[in-house]
Amino acid sequence: MDSEEFRRKNQEERFRFIDLWSKYVLEHDDKNWSKQQNIIINSCLRSANMTKEQYLFMKEKNRR
């Protein structure tokens, strides 16, 4: 599989998950899906360990 094919298949897989998850959100109580979503959000925020300078440098680099 070449890199373009891999990228296309990976994107398809990601879209499939987004469709599956949004269906789950619509079909379940807010408390149910948000509890699962919070595992991702809270763990990302709590494990973040950057200085102000590192963070601003990263944002500036991404903007260019």
Add this chain to the structure above:
Amino acid sequence: MEFLDNKIVVKRELSDLDIFTIDFIRLLRKHSKYVIVSGYVSILLGRSRSSEDVDIIIPKMESIIFQKFLSELSAAGFYCLNAETTIYDYLNNGFAVRFARVNNVIPNIELKFAKNQFDEISLSKNIVVALNQDELVISNLELQIVFKEKVLCSEKDIEDARHIRNIAKAHLNSDMIKKYEVMLHGL
């Protein structure tokens, strides 16, 4: 999640990002109109990802009012990451300023003055999200979708737009989407 006329009701378990945003908005709304745009809109509607910042647009504000807002932010334990001495000038020159809680960098609010017609549309054509006992004002979803699909265009933005389309499909105005696609073409 319930879609009403110009209002979305979400009775969710709050994340650290929600609590941080609500705390900031409680101070901001005393002084200004505002609208939340971009990634946090899709997260609020259930997208399975995190974000380290929340983008907020406000109308241009008089310096004296802004200084009062800054004092309240400071008293509540927020600080500015990127423009410590000249925050108002920084905003006035078209830049965004970032606020986090003292001793933290993430999460942060990226705040900017409205500077083009799309920022103005976001401010005027907004939706209220009733989030448990609080309310947050977000940009209309049609503009968010088109902006992400046609202007920002990163993988993350395309996926955010897809999620919003899926969640709100029964409530989206397709004529409005087409109109924004024309307006944003080539931006």
